[in-house]
Amino acid sequence: MKKLLAISVAVMGFGTTAAVAETVGFSQIGSESGWRAAETTITRQQAEKRGIDLRFSDAQQRQENQIAALRSFVAQGVDAILLAPVVSTGWDNILMEARDAEIPVVLLDRRIDAPDDLYMTAVGADSVHEGEVAGGWLVDEVGDRQCNVVELQGTTGSSVAIERKQGFENAIADHPNISIIRSQTGDFTRSGGKEVMESFLQAENGGRNICALFSHNDDMAVGAIQAIKEAGLNPGEDILTVSIDGVPDYFRAMANGDANATVELTPNMAGPAFDALQAWWQDGTLPPKFIQTPSTLYTQADDPEGEYQRRKDLGY
Amino acid sequence: MPAAVKRILPQLITLLGVMVLVSLVFPDFLSIDYSDGRLVGPVIDVLKRGAPVALLAVGMTLVVATGGIDLSVGTLMAITGAVAAAAIVAGHGLVLAIVLALAAGLCAGGFSGFLVAVVGIQPIVATLILMISGRGIAQLITEGRILTFNMPGFAFLGSGTLLGVPVPVWIWLAVTALAIVIVRRTALGLLIESVGINRRASALAGVNARVILIAVYMASGLCAALAGIITTADIRGADANNAGLWLELDAILATVLGGNSLRGGRFSISAAVIGALIIQTINTGILLAGFPSEYNLVIKAVLVILILVVQSPSLAGDLKRLGSQLSRRAPRRSAKAAPQRSDR
Structure with a gap:
């Protein structure tokens, strides 16, 4: 209930000239913290850098919004989906829909309770x-x-x-x-x-x-x-x-x-996620089920x- | 005993009791040092940390006296804090930042008051609107991050010291005194009570209930703005997600601990403010005691339930009746006293 009035589901495409640009849907939790906002910014930067067409959806902290966003990504036939899940349970059905449509799903930051064949990999810190x-x-x-x-x-x-x-x-x-x-x-x-x-x-x-x-x-x-x-x-x-x-x-x-x-x-969870996706698109390499981001010490x-x-x- | 003292006596005794309890688990609770030109000690922390809820309780008491309730004050703290921080970051200076924040509080209070008094929406629903949506407004202002600023003048309002005492303490003392003078040295307090007891009858008697209602919500908004300014100044940043989160409930609790009926009517601002200090003494006591944090809310809940049960007028009546029955059974003791229910 932290965030109820916010930007409604916004679908933004970063234009790329390449005709073969991959399209990736990103369902973000919402703007719950500054870190989350930074993660969104960096995800957009990373997509732009790689020439990926990113479709962004803000879920305003609600799982039903995320499920609706994922369903719409599937309907649009995106090439991959990034999901920062707001809660850990209740994802099985929508992930099965994505799997049936052969769209790989990468989890960002948070983990979920679901069989691990329902998603491609999870990126996060330990x-x-x-x-x-x-x-x-x-x-x-x-x-x-x-x-x-x-x-x-x-x-x-x-x-x-x-x-x-x-x-x-x-x-x-x-x-x-x-x-x-x-x-x-x-x-x-x-x-x-x-x-x-x-x-x-x-x-x-x-x-x-x-x-x-x-x-x-x-x-x-x-x-x-x-x-x-x-x-x-x-x-x-x-x-x-x-x-x-x-x-x-x-x-x-x-x-x-x-x-x-x-x-x-690091708010750069999208970087390793895009790396894994691009490797898969190129030669079909499957990433490990968990990609740990570095925990760098700064003094x-x-x-x-x-x-x-x-x-x-x-x-x- | 003067009536004014008699009214707040139960709250004073409760506060004393809680302080004794905290002293049992943290013996140095009452020690106060003087260093670097300021008073330092757990009691000073209670007075300072209690400032937001004490301020909210002043406004809440007025709203509750009209039979209403204001759920939006916690969110208003976030909005007004965000307004002040945004004004400072934009380079508008100290005075304008404060004025804008206070104006935002007044406007938001006026909006809730309008919904209640003119549109006729029930207070709990009317103020729920801002409670829920207001955080979004605050987040739009701060763009979802903690808006940090560097202005010693503004920070002074939250963490400065005047004559050895933290500035927030002066602020809530001044606001409480001012509010009491305004409602008790004029007929305003009486008018508020009459609207709370029977709005229709007071309107027929010539009281402009509509204006009174809007005014109390605006007063509540103003108090929330001050609380928001203090909180924001204290951490030198506006945290739209967390500033004042759930504090509306603490403010209502303080009002109730102050013996004010949520049905409206007679009210005591000073008792509500003491109620706020009781809550803060419990909070600070839990932190000082060093229990694992899993117990924080349980301890608070048990103490609050205990206090409310002990303060309950109907329990006081039952105890009196029980006492007289016991003495009736005892031989050689006449028990003529009929059981009495003392309802306040």
Whole structure:
């Protein structure tokens, strides 16, 4: 129910001169977050770069809209379908229709509960791995030093929050000098991150007991960084911050020295998807059932200002 | 005891009780330090974090007193925050950003008020329209992303400090005081109550119910705009997806915790604001206690149910009756008191 008034189903074709241009339908969830908007932007860029005719459909967070969009893609006889599924169940029938029409379907970002012969491949990040990369950075950074970590969790019960937490815990498991002393949900929001961080600081001797912050996403971390500053501490030095997502505002915080590291969840899911499709069109190579996107670690040494400039117009 | 104090006594006792409870799980709850020219402590956090809901509760109490309800205030926070942020990003300066945000709140409140008072749509439906569609408006303004800005003057409204106390606290204190003065030092409060009790009768008695109704929804919109400004200033960005999400429900809860009947009629703004502080004390207490986050909502639910049951007038009557029956059974004690139901 987050997004109800939005751009209605818009079908946009990127004109290409090549007569043999492939047509790909893309059913996007909706504009639920800046990351999602960036994913849409990049998908369009990738299609344009490859001369693919992309038909875009915004589902406004509703599965029935996505099913309707897929059905219309099948009717139009597109060459392939990209689907960022809003929920994990209820896709079997429409995917069978696509299979009967011999249209390959590639899942983006999220997975579904359906037999895996109903889609060609799924492109996405491994959230456990993201947590492990974040934890690994902290392990390397603190060495043998004693380090108390506070954790800002994503929405309670969401698979991303569970898996990123699991990955981080895996990474610090063999390092008894690093321990998570407080962990609370900030609901993936900036204001949630700020409010919870304030209570962490309050509860841990004004923040003096805290050595590092691990946040399940950058938005919460950006809020928490403000809370740390307002408590009179220096984020990035007094309290190390490591987070996941790679949104522009966090890169700016890194450029200012207020944040230390982030693990990028790349919005470029379409690139690997188009690669797989083009290989299949060319010589019939079938991709593996899951294509894992890289989870790249960025630190202050990786030109955060440049990374900010590269991302700020992607729609985050 | 003055009547005004007597009215808010149950809420004050509840607030005290919740504070004691939180102190049990987090002993330093009441400690306040003074550092860098500002007060620091969990209680200060409660006062500051409680600002949005306290502001919403002021407007909500007025709407509820007319027998209405305003579900759109959470969404209005997102819209007004987006308007302010967009104005700042476009380079319009501090004053214009605030004025535009407040104007947006007034217009949206006026729209809901018009639907209720003139078109005659039931309040819950009339305000549901903006609650649902309003986030889309906010997202159109922010283009679906968090609209970040850098303007220390505006950020001051959310995270600044004046005389050692966070600015949001001053804002909700001032708005609450102003609202109380306006409705209690004039006949306005009485007129609002009369419209809430019987709109038709008050109209026949010469009260312009239509204007009163539109005015309370506009007041609610204005309060929501202030809450939106504070929230947006606090995180230095307008988050159309999440700003004020579900806060309309917290505002209604605060109003009810303040002993205001959803059927309209007599109301107390100060009690509703204390209700908002009760909710925030619970929220902050849960965060400080360090329980796993899966328990957050359960703890909150149990406490709220407990408070509402204890405050229930009919339960108070039952307890009194039970007490008198027990004393009647006891020998040598005369129990003449007839069971009484004390309905407020």
